[in-house]
Amino acid sequence: MAEAATGPGGVTAGSAGALNGLVLSGRYRLDSKLGSGGMSTVYLGRDETLERWVAVKVLHREISDEPDQIERFRREARAVAQVSHPNVVSVIDAGEDSGRPYIIFEYIEGETLKDRIDELGRLPLDESAAYGIEIGRGLAAAHARMLVHRDVKPQNVLIDPDGRAKVTDFGIARSLENDGMTVTGRVLGTTDYVSPEQAMGYEVDARSDIYSLGILLFEMLTGDPPFQADTLVGVAMKHVNEELPSIQRRRPDCSSAFAAVIEKAARKEPKKRYSDMAAMLADLEGALEVEVARGGGSGGEATTVLDSVPGARDRLASARRISIAGVLLVLAGLGAALAIAALTGDETASEPTSRGGGASEPTGEPIELTAAADFDPEGDNAEHGDPSELASTLDGDLSTFWSTETYTAGPDLSLTGKSGVGLIVDAGEVVEARELTLATPTPGFTAQIYASEGGPPTEIGGWGQPVGNANNVDEEQVIALSGEPARYYLIWMPVLAEADDGSSGVAQIAEVELTS
Numbered sequence: 001m002a003e004a005a006t007g008p009g010g011v012t013a014g015s016a017g018a019l020n021g022l023v024l025s026g027r028y029r030l031d032s033k034l035g036s037g038g039m040s041t042v043y044l045g046r047d048e049t050l051e052r053w054v055a056v057k058v059l060h061r062e063i064s065d066e067p068d069q070i071e072r073f074r075r076e077a078r079a080v081a082q083v084s085h086p087n088v089v090s091v092i093d094a095g096e097d098s099g100r101p102y103i104i105f106e107y108i109e110g111e112t113l114k115d116r117i118d119e120l121g122r123l124p125l126d127e128s129a130a131y132g133i134e135i136g137r138g139l140a141a142a143h144a145r146m147l148v149h150r151d152v153k154p155q156n157v158l159i160d161p162d163g164r165a166k167v168t169d170f171g172i173a174r175s176l177e178n179d180g181m182t183v184t185g186r187v188l189g190t191t192d193y194v195s196p197e198q199a200m201g202y203e204v205d206a207r208s209d210i211y212s213l214g215i216l217l218f219e220m221l222t223g224d225p226p227f228q229a230d231t232l233v234g235v236a237m238k239h240v241n242e243e244l245p246s247i248q249r250r251r252p253d254c255s256s257a258f259a260a261v262i263e264k265a266a267r268k269e270p271k272k273r274y275s276d277m278a279a280m281l282a283d284l285e286g287a288l289e290v291e292v293a294r295g296g297g298s299g300g301e302a303t304t305v306l307d308s309v310p311g312a313r314d315r316l317a318s319a320r321r322i323s324i325a326g327v328l329l330v331l332a333g334l335g336a337a338l339a340i341a342a343l344t345g346d347e348t349a350s351e352p353t354s355r356g357g358g359a360s361e362p363t364g365e366p367i368e369l370t371a372a373a374d375f376d377p378e379g380d381n382a383e384h385g386d387p388s389e390l391a392s393t394l395d396g397d398l399s400t401f402w403s404t405e406t407y408t409a410g411p412d413l414s415l416t417g418k419s420g421v422g423l424i425v426d427a428g429e430v431v432e433a434r435e436l437t438l439a440t441p442t443p444g445f446t447a448q449i450y451a452s453e454g455g456p457p458t459e460i461g462g463w464g465q466p467v468g469n470a471n472n473v474d475e476e477q478v479i480a481l482s483g484e485p486a487r488y489y490l491i492w493m494p495v496l497a498e499a500d501d502g503s504s505g506v507a508q509i510a511e512v513e514l515t516s
Helices: 067-081 113-120 125-144 206-222 232-241 256-265 277-294 303-308 312-321 324-333 336-344 387-394
Strands: 028-036 040-047 052-059 091-097 100-106 157-159 165-167 371-375 421-431 435-439 447-452 468-470 476-480 486-493 511-515
Touching (some): 028 052, 052 067, 067 091, 113 206, 125 157, 125 206, 125 277, 206 256, 206 277, 256 277, 256 468, 256 476, 371 387, 387 511, 421 511, 435 486
Antiparallel strands (some): 028 040, 040 052, 052 100, 091 100, 157 165, 371 421, 421 486, 435 476, 435 511, 447 468, 447 486
């Protein structure tokens, strides 16, 4: 047995591990066990040729004589070796010694993202967005090589001493150019973060990783994955069947912009998510700017990520002097192409690109609304008795307003047997709205924004998933939208504001505006 030595970060070589002291291919000495999974064990190793610490993944002996497992293991080495990016753990070497296949990775001294979540419970908003950007950038690099990770989770994200996030463990990744070793109907991945299509054993593409990143962002903000059950299958089926819990209900200080990114990424149907990682990154960068400005400066530790956002340091210094309304107006006018280029390093990204659902780049231009209508599908289909009030929401006069009925059972409409009531506004033609602004004399209600190209649908279930939302609506509330093409926009209110008597619920809307 080799003499014990002290590795980086105080890791003591020679601690428990079946292969401690073994030298692979006359070069890589295994010093201590770092972790183990279903296929392999990872060791802290010493490259005795270049005198550096490395991470060594060794295939388990009991499966090293199974051709399909060996091929999957080798495929990981080949695939990840093609991805060169600061946010992906690099493959250094690969080989086989005495029937033991192994892969050599760069050694990242630090902690996993899961460790950080377990330590803090909930991460700061700006830090969560920043880590999401770096993880997304690493995954985008893999997707550019037609490689889908399929096991995005905080345990597979390493945080280096400089605060940079690095994606690792592509052990079940699949090339989109070759079906490879995937067995039809087999669910691979961790069910806490598994996409609905992967849970059902269907084919997956890059949008599966987008879903998992959305779930990971949810955990960073709340401290826990969104779905729990007694069995792994039970969790997987919740991903298939249950809607994502409201992020702003669990984390009220989260901006609508950030919540909208998570909700769009985690939609059940792949076609309703972001079309690619670049589109998600563009919106995440905007959400990061909003969180930094709203927080009066950065409260997180992801300094490397914040430095990677153009002008982040200047914004941190000046955030206390900028009003939230002013920041939102600036964000509305930012060129999303510049954001994509800055985040992805892609010089071609300055050209117009699809932003999920075919939405165009934001312009900040107002969109004329032509009509408004009540929406009360679980009641009498007329939420308020005076239809003349509807025009008040579009007349530019803040002294006039449309009102819901007053619900004596309380602000939460579930107490009345309804899931909500709403107001529909009509743009007259299909548009791609990026923001909806509400003015109200009764702040405090919850607003979920839905969009539809046709109809409008007569039941809430026909509207699909929300494209934006806000809890505790302010007197003037700007709600970020996903930008999907739509003509009709529904302001759905499951929780109203408290009426003057404190025990009833009501909501009033004085003005609705859309901007592209």
